[in-house]
Amino acid sequence: MSNAVEVMVLDDESMVCERLEEFLTGKGYAVEVFTDSQQAIDRLAAKHFDVVVTDLKMEGPDGLDVLRFIRGRSFATQVVIITGYGSMDTARQAEYIGAFGFVHKPFTLKALDDMTRKAARKARKLRDREAT
Amino acid sequence: MNAAIRALFRRGGGETVEEVREKLSTFRDLVEKNDKVLELMADAGEKLGGEYVFDSKYLQDLAASLKAQVTGVVGDLSVLTQNRYPELLEALAGIDASIQGALDCRLVVPDVPYVLPLKDVTFEHADAVGEKMGRLGEIRSRLGCRVPEGFVVTTRACRAFLDAAGLGDEVEALREHVASGQEGFEASARELRERVLQSPLPRSLRRVLRTEVDRLMEEGTPSLFAVRSSATGEDDELSFAGQYSTFLGVPAGGVEDAYRKVVASLFSPEVIRYQQRNGMSPGCGLMAVGCLRMVSARASGVVYTLDPAAAAPDVQVVSAAWGLGKIVVEGEAPVDRFEVRREPGYEVVTSRIADKRWRYRLAPNGGIERDAVRKAYRRMPAMPEARISELAEVACRIERHMKAAQDIEWALDDKRRLFILQARPLTIPPGLDSDHGGLADVVARYPVLLEGRGEVACRGIGTGRVHVVHDGDGIPDEVPTGSVLVTRAATPRLSGILSGVSAVITDLGTSTGHFAAVARDYRVPTVVATGIATQRLQEGMEVTVDAEENVVYEGRIDELVRYQLLRRFPFQDAMEFRLLKRILRKIAPLRLRDPLSPAFLASRCHSYHDIIRFAHEKAVAELTEIGWLKPSRSGRQVCRLELPIPLDLILLDLGGGFRPPSPGSAATLEDVTSRPLAALLETLTTTTAWETGPAAMDLDGFMSSATRSMSLSGPMAARPQQNLAIASEEYLHLSLRLGYHFNIVDTYLTGTPRDNYIYFRFAGGVTELIRRSRRTALLRRILERHGFIVETSGDLLIGRIKGLAPDAMVERLGMVGRLIGVTRQLDIFLRTDKLVDECVERFMSGAPLRPDNPAHGGPREAS
Numbered sequence: 001m002s003n004a005v006e007v008m009v010l011d012d013e014s015m016v017c018e019r020l021e022e023f024l025t026g027k028g029y030a031v032e033v034f035t036d037s038q039q040a041i042d043r044l045a046a047k048h049f050d051v052v053v054t055d056l057k058m059e060g061p062d063g064l065d066v067l068r069f070i071r072g073r074s075f076a077t078q079v080v081i082i083t084g085y086g087s088m089d090t091a092r093q094a095e096y097i098g099a100f101g102f103v104h105k106p107f108t109l110k111a112l113d114d115m116t117r118k119a120a121r122k123a124r125k126l127r128d129r130e131a132t
Numbered sequence: 133m134n135a136a137i138r139a140l141f142r143r144g145g146g147e148t149v150e151e152v153r154e155k156l157s158t159f160r161d162l163v164e165k166n167d168k169v170l171e172l173m174a175d176a177g178e179k180l181g182g183e184y185v186f187d188s189k190y191l192q193d194l195a196a197s198l199k200a201q202v203t204g205v206v207g208d209l210s211v212l213t214q215n216r217y218p219e220l221l222e223a224l225a226g227i228d229a230s231i232q233g234a235l236d237c238r239l240v241v242p243d244v245p246y247v248l249p250l251k252d253v254t255f256e257h258a259d260a261v262g263e264k265m266g267r268l269g270e271i272r273s274r275l276g277c278r279v280p281e282g283f284v285v286t287t288r289a290c291r292a293f294l295d296a297a298g299l300g301d302e303v304e305a306l307r308e309h310v311a312s313g314q315e316g317f318e319a320s321a322r323e324l325r326e327r328v329l330q331s332p333l334p335r336s337l338r339r340v341l342r343t344e345v346d347r348l349m350e351e352g353t354p355s356l357f358a359v360r361s362s363a364t365g366e367d368d369e370l371s372f373a374g375q376y377s378t379f380l381g382v383p384a385g386g387v388e389d390a391y392r393k394v395v396a397s398l399f400s401p402e403v404i405r406y407q408q409r410n411g412m413s414p415g416c417g418l419m420a421v422g423c424l425r426m427v428s429a430r431a432s433g434v435v436y437t438l439d440p441a442a443a444a445p446d447v448q449v450v451s452a453a454w455g456l457g458k459i460v461v462e463g464e465a466p467v468d469r470f471e472v473r474r475e476p477g478y479e480v481v482t483s484r485i486a487d488k489r490w491r492y493r494l495a496p497n498g499g500i501e502r503d504a505v506r507k508a509y510r511r512m513p514a515m516p517e518a519r520i521s522e523l524a525e526v527a528c529r530i531e532r533h534m535k536a537a538q539d540i541e542w543a544l545d546d547k548r549r550l551f552i553l554q555a556r557p558l559t560i561p562p563g564l565d566s567d568h569g570g571l572a573d574v575v576a577r578y579p580v581l582l583e584g585r586g587e588v589a590c591r592g593i594g595t596g597r598v599h600v601v602h603d604g605d606g607i608p609d610e611v612p613t614g615s616v617l618v619t620r621a622a623t624p625r626l627s628g629i630l631s632g633v634s635a636v637i638t639d640l641g642t643s644t645g646h647f648a649a650v651a652r653d654y655r656v657p658t659v660v661a662t663g664i665a666t667q668r669l670q671e672g673m674e675v676t677v678d679a680e681e682n683v684v685y686e687g688r689i690d691e692l693v694r695y696q697l698l699r700r701f702p703f704q705d706a707m708e709f710r711l712l713k714r715i716l717r718k719i720a721p722l723r724l725r726d727p728l729s730p731a732f733l734a735s736r737c738h739s740y741h742d743i744i745r746f747a748h749e750k751a752v753a754e755l756t757e758i759g760w761l762k763p764s765r766s767g768r769q770v771c772r773l774e775l776p777i778p779l780d781l782i783l784l785d786l787g788g789g790f791r792p793p794s795p796g797s798a799a800t801l802e803d804v805t806s807r808p809l810a811a812l813l814e815t816l817t818t819t820t821a822w823e824t825g826p827a828a829m830d831l832d833g834f835m836s837s838a839t840r841s842m843s844l845s846g847p848m849a850a851r852p853q854q855n856l857a858i859a860s861e862e863y864l865h866l867s868l869r870l871g872y873h874f875n876i877v878d879t880y881l882t883g884t885p886r887d888n889y890i891y892f893r894f895a896g897g898v899t900e901l902i903r904r905s906r907r908t909a910l911l912r913r914i915l916e917r918h919g920f921i922v923e924t925s926g927d928l929l930i931g932r933i934k935g936l937a938p939d940a941m942v943e944r945l946g947m948v949g950r951l952i953g954v955t956r957q958l959d960i961f962l963r964t965d966k967l968v969d970e971c972v973e974r975f976m977s978g979a980p981l982r983p984d985n986p987a988h989g990g991p992r993e994a995s
């Protein structure tokens with residue numbers, strides 16, 4: 001297992017992906033970004049990520065579908081949901097399915113940093129437990 | 133007042149209680165929406181800072197919210213004024229369309245003339261004049277730098293040209309072809325370019341071009357022009373350096389042809405490929421073209437405000453050669469190189485003088501030509517050191533304004549006048565921009581003077597020596613360049629000096645106020661409402677203002693400044709970021725700054741900010757017209773207030789304003805439950821000024837009053853007037869007519885500072901204008917010392933303050949009450965300017981204002 005925390009970023013706006021990739025890489029995470037949710041799901045099937053930061057509303061499988069897919073495979077992977085205006089109901093559903101937390105667009109990089117750090121800590125703890 | 137005059141004042145109607153209530157309710161709605169717009173604007177400005185992540189949905193929502201609120205403001209004003217300002221709706225529709233056009237990534241072609249003189253252009257006109265000319269105009273008009281005379285042929289002219297040539301469909305087809313990602317667009321691009329070159333200009337465009345060129349020819353020499361490209365879509369970060377055509381030394385007869393060639397360069401395959409590589413919509417832009425008189429350059433060159441090679445972090449690099457700048461820009465031959473310090477003094481650190489054998493100069497019949505430099509001049513510096521320092525100072529000013537390191541072309545003409553020919557962001561080599569490791573350790577070495585106090589109104593970093601502008605000093609014409617302006621009130625009147633300062637720190641104000649918007653407009657790092665800046669920061673102290681983290685350090689931290697200038701987030705290149713900037717240009721700039729100016733017109737509104745400013749002022753003015761209450765059935769909501777002073781005051785309750793007295797009797801002070809009214813009346817009724825009889829009047833004062841008494845100007849003059857207080861528990865609108873003085877106070881006092889404000893308006897007087905103006909000056913200085921933002925015109929004064937905590941509000945309202953009381957008829961007494969000074973000091977110390985009459989104006993001692 002590598003030491004760097006593995007983070008996936010999924011957002012259909014490439015601008016958001018590029019920003020988050022640059023920022024999270026600068027914070028020492030190993031980051032992969034996707035703008036296509038189906039491709040992200042395919043990747044999740046092949047590789048374990050500690051934290052997935054995903055947008056909620058997307059073409060094709062949406063954030064909830066991604067979250068369900070992850071929950072079907074591992075409880076260690078923590079999912080941080082990016083929400084926009086008018087998606088509070090879906091956000092509540094996501095919480096029920098087991099999202100780690102939410103950041104609301106537009107958000108500050110600091111807010112995302114705090115959330116990712118906490119999510120990563122929990123992910124590593126659970127993963128260690130799953131391994132033993 | 134005799135019976136005849138009284139009758140005159142009573143004629144003409146008045147309003148019922150219900151009508152007044154309705155008016156007030158609409159006004160409150162307008163103010164709420166106005167505040168919401170200011171908040172949204174501040175919020176959007178913050179998103180440009182780089183700390184936030186946002187998407188296109190945010191931009192759509194922002195635009196929709198702003199549109200809804202501003203439309204609401206305009207609607208409320210229409211209701212209040214019975215649609216007195218139809219031009220405002222037109223202005224609003226124009227701005228809405230521009231914003232929507234930008235959001236849809238449609239090309240926005242502003243409805244402007246075919247040509248605009250460069251002197252009238254700022255960056256806000258970028259859609260009409262392109263980014264390059266917008267920047268040059270900005271440098272001239274906002275920073276006062278000398279740039280060549282000339283005009284810009286606008287994007288509207290370009291559109292007219294392409295349409296007249298029947299090329300609109302071809303342009304669209306090319307755009308679609310490129311956008312589809314298919315190969316092979318080059319052939320159609322080349323064909324389009326050829327057709328542009330062969331098409332005649334529309335007759336009307338040719339005519340204005342000739343007129344403008346003739347005008348420039350009449351006004352000076354040389355009679356040759358630079359015809360420069362200035363495409364839209366050339367953003368700060370994506371300067372198309374060298375991509376489009378530019379022609380130098382064009383004779384008058386060749387301008388039309390050069391214009392056509394520059395427009396044709398829009399369709400060069402190289403440019404389209406460049407746009408594709410940078411993720412821009414290819415072929416989407418239009419071409420504006422600058423036509424500027426050539427500078428007959430004795431010497432020219434380039435300044436890099438930072439050394440891109442980073443050999444020395446604290447210097448600018450100046451290159452200079454004899455003649456025109458081509459030799460420097462194109463690196464054709466060795467040129468002089470100077471390194472100059474970046475701090476005031478701008479000392480030349482190193483100089484390397486080249487052997488300059490060649491130069492370019494204007495050819496007499498047009499074009500430019502190369503000739504040999506005379507031997508005696510070859511090893512002589514092309515620019516003397518003193519002028520290098522001057523140039524470095526100008527370059528720093530441009531850099532500060534543009535918030536990024538700059539690449540500036542300059543020229544010294546044969547009269548040795550310094551011209552700025554062009555400025556664009558300096559291209560930073562990869563790697564250099566992220567080299568800010570250890571910054572935290574560096575700043576930790578500097579003492580912190582202020583931290584986390586107040587609100588950041590404009591992010592950024594500035595350093596310089598403190599220059600304090602005290603209340604009552606008046607606004608200076610200029611302050612030392614690069615200084616850090618420290619002042620108590622955040623008044624928009626300071627905007628005239630903002631272009632030269634490094635940063636601003638105020639004691640009062642809010643980040644959503646008009647001043648904050650102006651500071652963002654000028655891009656000056658600004659922290660407002662620190663409460664203690666004028667006490668903590670002394671004149672001449674060298675400080676660094678970090679308006680990103682909201683910290684003020686003692687000393688100059690060059691590393692921090694450099695960090696800001698080199699910082700370049702990749703997201704700034706992204707479409708959304710550029711779009712936000714473009715939208716904000718239609719939203720935030722405030723041009724209608726002076727409500728007392730004749731140019732304060734609905735038709736002059738060019739941004740949402742202009743619209744809400746205009747609407748707010750006109751709405752308040754409308755309230756000042758509430759002069760007389762008609763009898764009404766709402767008996768218990770209206771009553772007379774009995775006061776211990778000779779003042780007849782009618783109270784109208786909007787809810788919680790006072791406890792209704794028993795039918796037929798007057799209310800007393802104890803019955804007043806409106807917090808702002810109670811605060812104001814407490815001092816108004818205890819000021820000893822009320823005890824004096826009529827003021828003694830000298831002959832001049834008497835004659836003036838005699839001729840003026842029947843010719844009062846202004847909206848209130850011909851209307852019946854009552855002293856009227858319309859109040860709720862938290863709100864007060866007070867209209868007082870004391871003799872010939874009209875006072876309006878409109879205020880909101882809640883537990884939430886950002887909702888609180890006081891608006892104070894004063895007009896009138898019976899003496900000649902000079903004395904009334906003295907009294908206005910007196911009021912202004914006293915109000916400014918209490919943190920009010922004040923505007924005056926003759927004997928009319930408007931003072932405002934907002935964002936205060938409840939205690940401070942009560943204190944300010946008390947001050948206003950005392951001011952209203954003591955300045956009653958004071959103009960008669962103000963015979964000299966010196967007396968104004970004395971009265972200000974007396975008021976501030978709580979002493980009576982009139983030394984000849986100790987009873988006049990002091991607070992009454994508690995008995």
